[in-house]
Amino acid sequence: xxxxxxxxxxxxxxxxxxxxxxxxxxxxxxxxxFWYRQFPKQSLMLMATSxxxxxxxxxxxxxxxxxxINHASLTLSTLTVTSAHPEDSSFYICSAGGVGNNEQFxxxxxxxxxx
Amino acid sequence: AQSVTQPDIHITVxxxxxxxxxxxxxxxxxxYLFWYVQSPGQGLQLLxxxxxxxxxxxxxxxxxxxxxxxxxxxxxxxxxVHWSDAAEYFCAVGARNNQGGxxxxxxxxxxxxxx
Numbered sequence: 001x002x003x004x005x006x007x008x009x010x011x012x013x014x015x016x017x018x019x020x021x022x023x024x025x026x027x028x029x030x031x032x033x034f035w036y037r038q039f040p041k042q043s044l045m046l047m048a049t050s051x052x053x054x055x056x057x058x059x060x061x062x063x064x065x066x067x068x069i070n071h072a073s074l075t076l077s078t079l080t081v082t083s084a085h086p087e088d089s090s091f092y093i094c095s096a097g098g099v100g101n102n103e104q105f106x107x108x109x110x111x112x113x114x115x
Numbered sequence: 116a117q118s119v120t121q122p123d124i125h126i127t128v129x130x131x132x133x134x135x136x137x138x139x140x141x142x143x144x145x146x147y148l149f150w151y152v153q154s155p156g157q158g159l160q161l162l163x164x165x166x167x168x169x170x171x172x173x174x175x176x177x178x179x180x181x182x183x184x185x186x187x188x189x190x191x192x193x194x195x196v197h198w199s200d201a202a203e204y205f206c207a208v209g210a211r212n213n214q215g216g217x218x219x220x221x222x223x224x225x226x227x228x229x230x
Contacts, residue, residue: 006158032216043205043220044159093158097216104218106151106159 002028004096006107013084014115021079021110023094029074030096034104035067038091050077084114117142119208121221128196129229136191136224138206147209148189149218150180154202162204165189176200201228 003026013019023033031052036044048069049057056069066088068080077096081088091111095104118141128134140146147166151159163174170182180191189206206221 004158034216034218041223041225043222046217046219049217091156095159103149103161103164104216105161108158109156111156 002026002097002105004094004105004107006092006094006110008110009108010111010113012113012115015085016083018080018082019084019112021081021092021094021112023077023079023096023107025075025096025105028097030077031074032097033071033077034095035069035077035079036093036095038093038109040091044093047079081112084112086114088112089114117146117208117210117219119206119219119221121204121206121224123224124222125225125227127227127229130198131195134191134193134196134200134226136204136206136226138189138191138221140187140189140206140208142187142208145184148180148182149207149209150174150178150189150191151205151207152176152202153205153223159205162191196226196228198228198230201226 005024007022033050035047037047038044046059047062050069050071052071052074058064071077091109093109095106097104120139122137149164150162152162153159162178163172165172165182172180178193182189204224207218209218
């Protein structure tokens with residue numbers, strides 16, 4: 001199957017700093033990527049849909065100015081958590097694909113801890 | 116509104132016993148249906164999917180699922196559970212009208228396997 005990578009796999013940062021997470025489709029081109037957030041022992045909540053070359057579509061309740069998404073190429077989408085606070089600590093997962101047959105390929109996730 | 120319900124938050128089975136994880140969905144039409152598995156701190160791996168055709172779907176690792184339109188269900192089954200099957204399992208639905216490939220996930224079922 002298709003491979004999606006995320007970098008970094010984990011990050012610890014101080015409150016108030018910004019953190020960038022990369023999501024790459026390694027062996028296919030992805031016009032659409034998705035960003036999810038997962039709290040411990042909970043399900044995945046879709047944060048936004050990232051479309052190559054256009055603005056991301058955010059789900060209701062997600063602050064677009066806090067979670068900046070850029071999808072500059074067909075293989076890379078980035079999520080920047082700006083001015084991170086402890087409540088932003090979470091597991092962030094990206095996926096790619098999904099258009100057409102809706103099959104998405106998931107990255108391994110990024111554990112963000114904000115001190 | 117679209118929704119997915121996994122009624123069982125946590126299930127414990129003995130190794131070698133059979134397994135059934137329940138999934139019910141609410142959707143205006145027949146959706147795309149998926150089962151994913153997640154090991155601790157990892158991303159999601161696709162077990163199987165239903166798009167159309169035979170309502171009994173075979174997946175990886177010996178799993179199967181049956182789509183029952185009349186019950187709006189897509190339960191996951193395995194005849195004999197292995198200790199390595201202990202993980203979190205998520206059922207998901209996707210829109211058939213290709214709404215950008217968005218997936219809606221259930222709450223997840225944590226599977227523990229007793230020796």
